[in-house]
Structure formats: C-alpha cells, structure tokens
C-alpha cells in the first residue's frame with residue numbers, strides 16, 4: 001500500500017523558477033515547470049503526475065525521465081526521492097507493432 | 109478529532125465528482141482513498157461517454173450528463189478533460205450483428221435517443237478507415253469520449269481547491285455505528301467521525317458495507333485495455349462492435365486506446381492484483397485489424413487491466429440505506445460509470461444534502477433485488 005498523504009493545499013501562489021522551461025519528459029515534451037505546477041495542483045504521486053500531464057506516458061514509457069520526475073515531485077513536497085514511489089511499469093517492455101502482436105498465440 | 113460533514117470512501121471519478129458537487133453545495137467532504145487518486149477503474153477505462161446501448165434505467169443519467177455537464181466540464185473544472193462529442197459507431201459485419209443493433213436501436217429510439225442504423229456507404233462517409241467487412245453500423249451522433257484519468261484528477265483538483273479534504277494511502281475497513289446511525293469509519297490507521305458516509309470504493313464497497321450487515325449483489329471481473337503510440341489524426345468517433353470484441357477511440361494526443369473481451373474474463377484466476385493475461389492483448393489486436401486494417405501499423409506501447417464492479421442487474425447502486433441512516437452507496441457501475449460520473453456526482457451530492465436529487469435515483473435502490481420465487 002502507498003504511504004499516507006494528506007492532500008492539503010500548498011500555501012501561497014505558485015512560484016515559477018528560472019529553469020522551469022527545462023524539458024524533463026522528452027517523449028511528451030513536458031517541462032519542469034509543468035510538473036511543479038501539477039504538484040501544486042495536488043498531483044503528489046508519479047502516477048498522478050503522469051496521468052495529469054503525460055510525463056512518462058510516451059514511447060519510452062518513462063525509462064528516461066522517471067528518476068527526474070521523481071526528484072522534482074520529492075523536492076516540491078519536501079520528501080526524499082525514495083519516498084515518492086516510482087510509477088507502474090507494464091508490458092510490453094518495448095513497443096510492438098499491432099500486426100505483430102495480433103499473431104501471438106495463433107495456431108498455424 | 110473534528111467531526112467531518114461527509115466522508116467519501118474511494119477517490120475514483122465517482123468519489124471525486126461527489127466531493128466536487130458537494131463543495132458546490134457548500135459541504136466540505138473528506139475523501140479517503142487507500143491507494144492514490146484514480147487508482148481503480150477510473151484511470152483504466154476506455155473513456156466512452158455513451159448513451160447508445162445503455163440500460164433504460166441508466167439512460168437518463170447519461171443523457172443528462174451529455175446534455176448539461178460534459179460540454180462545459182473542462183471550463184468548469186479549469187482542466188481540459190478532452191471531451192469529444194463526435195458520435196458513436198457500433199459496427200456490424202454480419203446479418204446477426206445487424207439484428208443485435210436493431211434491437212438496441214429500437215430501444216434507444218423509444219426512449220428519445222437519436223440513434224439509427226446506417227449502411228456501409230454512410231459508415232464510410234463518417235469514418236473512411238473501416239474495412240470492407242463492415243456492412244452497417246448503429247450511429248448515435250451525440251455520443252463521444254473523454255480522458256478518464258484527467259477527468260478524475262480534474263474533479264479532485266477543483267474539489268480540493270474548493271475546500272474538500274483528501275487523504276490517500278489510508279484504507280477504510282469498517283463503518284462505525286452510534287445509536288443506530290452512522291457514526292464514522294475505522295481505517296487501518298485510526299477512526300474518523302461523521303454522520304454521513306458514502307461508499308464509492310468500487311467492488312470493495314461490498315466488504316465495507318458488509319461490516320454493518322448490508323450486502324450488494326456484485327461480482328468483480330478483470331478486463332483489459334491497451335494503448336498505441338501517437339498516430340496521425342484518423343477519426344474522432346467512439347467505436348464499438350455488435351460482436352463486443354473490442355471498443356476504443358483515438359485520443360486527443362493521437363494514440364488509440366482500445367479495450368476488448370476474450371470471452372474468458374469471468375473465469376480469470378482469483379488474483380488480487382489487476383494483472384494482464386498474455387492471451388488478451390493479441391486477441392484485442394486481431395479484433396481491431398478486422399475492422400481497421402490501417403491501425404495495424406501502430407505500435408502497442410502499454411497494456412493494463414482493471415476491475416469491473418458488476419451488479420446483478422448491470423446498473424449501479426445509488427442509494428441511501430434505510431436500515432442505517434447516514435449510509436449511502438455509489439457503486440456497482442458494471443463497467444460504465446465514467447460517462448455518467450458527472451450526473452452521478454451531482455445527483456448523489458443532492459441526495460446527501462437535501463434528500464431529493466433533481467434526477468430520480470429510484471431505479472438504483474440497494475433493495476431492488478428480488479428472488480425468483
């Protein structure tokens with residue numbers, strides 16, 4: 001089970017940072033600023049940020065940006081990166097063309 | 109601890125929507141979610157916002173949501189929920205399929221729905237990508253789809269901004285009774301006091317209701333879905349088939365989300381985690397290729413599964429419980445709770461606050477189930 005979290009509003013307005021334009025998720029072109037704003041909006045877990053913004057939802061399925069997204073969420077919430085659970089990985093490990101997947105399990 | 113006005117168990121689209129509509133009625137709910145927001149079916153579904161082929165009891169909820177809530181929902185919540193109202197095509201390949209569609213169409217029309225049978229030529233005009241095998245379809249122009257993950261989080265975000273409280277990572281175990289009425293809930297970490305508890309925890313609502321002697325005739329079924337990589341824009345309709353072998357749509361992002369049934373779902377093993385089975389995604393892919401050969405070029409990037417909380421009569425339970433004042437049920441959505449979620453959220457908030465929702469919920473009572481003889 002996941003760690004207990006109270007989803008209290010973060011006090012004050014959202015404060016932009018100079019490096020907010022940095023692209024963190026390269027597949028979906030999601031910036032650090034968008035991730036920081038999503039946390040401000042209440043997205044406190046990697047799955048929530050992913051579902052809200054598509055960070056980690058592209059072709060590489062987060063293999064490139066997961067650690068970075070995890071660190072940004074942790075920093076915004078004042079947690080250690082390890083306290084932010086990594087989002088769920090699922091099959092297939094690499095994209096498979098639909099035509100090819102359709103052949104799986106078909107008896108000759 | 110301070111007593112809560114209303115406690116909602118479950119932070120899916122239903123729990124979050126109820127919290128939002130309660131906040132609009134100036135009632136600040138506490139939502140308790142055992143995992144994270146949208147962990148259940150709400151982040152795993154096909155995004156269909158459909159009226160066609162809905163049970164006559166459920167259709168008024170779907171029609172109300174589509175007429176009055178979905179079109180403005182993105183503006184209202186301040187987040188793009190990707191609602192797209194470009195119709196639903198349910199495709200037929202055989203005369204048998206057409207018979208299935210005719211039955212559904214007759215029923216829809218009798219209830220005032222714009223739903224009709226269209227021939228191969230018209231199907232092609234609406235969606236040029238269908239294969240030669242498709243000979244007809246039912247067409248409901250006011251159906252559509254949205255992004256369920258974002259919709260759930262958007263309701264959560266707005267409800268939170270309006271004063272609803274949310275706690276995740278805490279599991280509700282039982283309902284507390286004080287002097288014959290609801291007194292609160294007990295979790296794995298403590299207790300919370302409230303006179304009003306709404307169970308919106310999907311299938312798990314049953315075990316929680318059982319702690320006060322109330323049962324809900326529902327079963328859990330594991331169903332699966334998949335998503336492709338980003339594709340050039342092809343078509344905006346929600347797609348289903350008379351054979352019920354697959355359904356899906358192209359998302360705003362460009363990827364296609366498809367779900368489907370192998371027919372073996374009810375006999376899946378009794379696992380606790382929603383796992384995917386190796387037979388399912390290939391089966392969904394084969395079904396899709398029979399209707400949309402052009403999509404065969406796309407790549408599957410992810411597969412997943414989720415539970416359906418299937419009710420004995422396939423419509424939800426949206427009801428107060430007479431035996432225990434303060435207890436309200438919002439579960440057993442039977443695989444179609446996303447499209448109606450805005451109407452459910454609104455009506456349930458009204459039911460709890462003033463006892464008389466603007467849409468009748470009488471058909472969804474918890475005590476409607478009767479033995480055969």
Ligand SMILES: Cc1cc2nc3c(=O)[nH]c(=O)nc-3n(C[C@H](O)[C@H](O)[C@H](O)COP(=O)(O)OP(=O)(O)OC[C@H]3O[C@@H](n4cnc5c(N)ncnc54)[C@H](O)[C@@H]3O)c2cc1C
Pocket residue numbers: 117118119120121122123140141142143144145146147148149150151152153154155156157278279280281308309310311312313316331332333367413414415416438439441442443444445446447448
């Ligand atoms: C593959 C798939 C495709 C679907 N396609 C469609 C579609 O196209 N259109 C449509 O309208 N519907 C569809 N559905 C159905 C739809 O997803 C559900 O009806 C809807 O999401 C129900 O929302 P909910 O909030 O009731 O349930 P859920 O989203 O399951 O939320 C219940 C929440 O309660 C939490 N919970 C459970 N136990 C406890 C506890 N003890 N304490 C605290 N919290 C708890 C869970 O973690 C979960 O987050 C589909 C479902 C699936 C699985």
